[in-house]
Amino acid sequence: MMTSMTKTLLFLLTLAALLLTACIAPPAIAPSTTAPPSTEAISRVDGPAPSDDLKTSATVQVTALISLPISLYILDDETDAHSSARTVEEVKRILANANEIWSQAGIELDVQNVQRLIIPAPLLEEIAQGEFSGFFRAAGIDFSIPDLSLINGFYVRAIGGPNGIAPSGTRTFFVMDEPSVHDERVTSHEVSHILGLHHTLDDRGRLLYPGTNGTSLTDEESVVARYVAQGLLTGVR
């Protein structure tokens, strides 16, 4: 039988190993400057004080996570003639994978809800042609969008050509059902525009290179995205 103390010890050992792997500076992990290297340091994480030290050092080392509330909608019409083929589970999975991409900037998309939403068929037909103004005009009048968040994503069957689009100044994005690149990349790329980032043609491995599966963010892009994200959270944008 595994005692709770054994479990705690295993957890702390795993945590210590992870922190060591993550190149956290050894002095921050060692409980005191007189402690001999690794084995002694790890054996001592059993006590409460060193484990607190571990938590503290991890918090200090890792940049604070910025959490952005996001709501996601799968758009359908009454007759299903233009409805998206995506499922709620699929969209949740896309967001989980998009969060892996955004973790490199210390940004988390905090999913508030994922739901299907029926809107008038003519609006979906317009969206399928890449025309979004009717949707924004009718929102709140011809149909309501429940549970809006700071950022809102709409998954639709088609958007008239591109994989995704983030109409400027709306804090919303649209993603088509069958993009030419990975789903999580499309969603992450559109969110990057909402967070103030622009296209680059430097490197196909980058998230901001159009039409590829690139997912990397430069340090500068991460700084800009975090700055804009903070602005959104405090309401200055």
Ligand SMILES: [Zn+2]
């Ligand atoms: Zn783009």
